[in-house]
Amino acid sequence: MRAFIEESFPIKEVSEISRKEKNIRHGHISTLHIWWARRPLAASRATSYAALIPAVGDVEEWEKRKQFIIELAKWENSLNKHIIEKARKDIVEANGKAPKVLDAFAGGGSIPLEALRLGCEVFAVEYNPVAVLILKCTLEYPQKFGKKLVDEVKKWGEWVLEEARKELKDFYPEDELESNALSLEMENKKEKMAPVGYIWARTIPCQNPSCNAEIPLMRQFWLAKKDKKKIALMPFVEGGEVKFKIVGDGYEEMPANFNPEKGTVARAVANCLVCGSTVDDKTVRKLFQQGKSGQRMIAVVLNSKKGKIYRIATQKDIDAYRKAEEYLKEKRAKLMEEWGIDPVPDEPLVRVPVSFGVINVWVYGMNKWGDLFNSRQKLALITFAEKVRNAYSKMIAEGMDEEFAKAVVSYLALAVDMVVASCNTLGRWETTRELIADVFSRQALPMIWDFVELNPFSGGSGSLERIHDYYYTKILEHLTSINP
Ligand SMILES: [Zn+2]
Structure with missing residues (x-):
């Protein structure tokens, strides 16, 4: 079969839709976890479809298909039953059955996710363990566990948040x-x-x-x-x-x-x-x-x-910070004892030559990954990590299936990662929007002289609460709905 994409493709229109997708947050997998160069879903969906349907000779039919591809690519049609089902039907008709799709360099999971949405049997391969975890959370767990996953991630996400809040809230005093x-x-x-x-x-x-x-x-x-x-x-x-x-x-x-x-x-x-x-x-x-x-x-x-x-x-304000600094010493020692490793990452930072402009903070004496955080940030992050681990133990103790518990806890762990991106000393206060620009607003770790320390319980952008909310009300809802 000569595929549609081998003869033609609405590149301009799909590019335009892909560009717009960058601003979409609600339910989009880009909010699940950072991944470099994650492909736009629009382009992934449109190209997957165009590669799986045959080329047509007839001009009128060609124009119809082209228009359909443009509609299919749009984010707002991601869960449009009518459109997705037509795409699936076209693919099965052209191939005799649902084809197997392999993405050998799956990265952030856009192509396999879209192939899955189009009804294909999908295989995704990666050697980077971070990408593997992202892929499991994007593709495997939502399909395997469905709606009950949304409920449990919500329940345990709230549990982690409340446990951490109880322990840390005095270090972020409210203003009277x-x-x-x-x-x-x-x-x-x-x-x-x-x-x-x-x-x-x-x-x-x-x-x-x-x-x-x-x-x-x-x-x-x-x-x-x-x-x-x-x-x-x-x-x-x-x-x-x-x-x-x-x-x-x-x-x-x-x-x-x-x-x-x-x-x-x-x-x-x-x-x-x-x-x-x-x-x-x-x-x-x-x-x-x-x-x-x-x-x-x-x-x-x-x-x-x-x-x-x-x-x-x-x-x-300074006293509250000093108290956190004192408590960090105690907490760090306790977790070091329990875990057998320093809970604050002590691995050396990669020393990329400064001329590359990627990581230059080591020039300023920040030699370990843990040096990218101030004391209260360290305290918050190791406490979140501890609560996530405790959540897993509690799930198992309550008799939850081990594989399911692993799925639930994976999202809780990804959420902590997302907080780390905003909870370090390389985040800037974005004055035109009045919010924190997280460290990955550039694909680099450049020195920041005046940084903003986020209150992870503020409920604002970058806070644990906001990230959890994205997970259970938006991303997981979406991911568990793509395969009706
Ligand atoms: Zn002076």
Whole structure:
């Protein structure tokens, strides 16, 4: 059989649909776990179909097929019974039965998922263990266990979240509106507000011997940079120290001569705001390598009914962090004893030459994977890992089938991975959208001077709650519905 795709294919239209797919989140497998270069589902579905139906000679028939392929490729038709069933019928008619499809380099699973949707018998092969786990969760488990998988992942996902919250919530204290520190318009309105995250700056000491002030390294000072909401951190010097206040819409007026674009560091060259001297890039790197750098919590982002609001970090915020730091020591030792390994990854970071621009953080003395997290992030992540392991033990103790328990716990583990992507010291505060840009917003691990520490219980983007919600209400619902 000469396949349709060998003669023709609506490349332009399917490319356009594939491009749009990048913005789709709800139910899309890209939200299940990160995978590099995951193929668009639209292109995978359309090409699989066009490869499995015969070429046609008749122009009218050809045009009809082309239009059908375009409709089939659309995300909104992913679960359209009428369209998918017609595609399946065409494929069976052309091949005598449902064909076997092998993807020998299956990666993120788009092609096998679409072949499965089109009714084929699918085989997916990968040698990367991360991809294998993603493939199992994308293809195998939803087909094998169906709707009961959705219910159990939801139940145990909530269990993990609640167990972790019980243990960690005091380390992310909520705000009981202290009006002087907050936006003026919020005054007199009692509201409990959960922190979304904490904005930190890495620091180095000024190298001018007569100054020695702490230099907070900040690429820029914006907090919100939207058309109708412009808020920034404004540094000022007091008593030989750099301090900050918040200026802009809803706060103190932003002085006309203050340019939030210009931070204290550019291309690793730092400026001291106290004495005006500069520290060259070589020295900055050396200070980091020698362990002479530090970190300073600058501001807190809060979720209010009116959207994100900001305030300068207080001693109370720093105390909560210090408490987490203390508790981490105890927890880490306990888990090390139980697991026989350090729960904070101690494997060395890959030393890719800096010129590749992929991973450069090792130049700044971050030598192990665990160095990419601050203490409270480490505490949160090892606690999540512990709760996921406990969930599995509990499932088995309650008599759940071992294979099914393994399936359920796999999604819980993928969710922790997704939190890791947002819960590290390489995440930026995305000022135009006021949310965290996770570390994989670029396919690299570049140094970030001023990072945001996410509150994993905030319910916002990147939090465990949000990720779980995506899983059981959207992705798993979708994946268990493709094969009616
Ligand atoms: Zn100085």
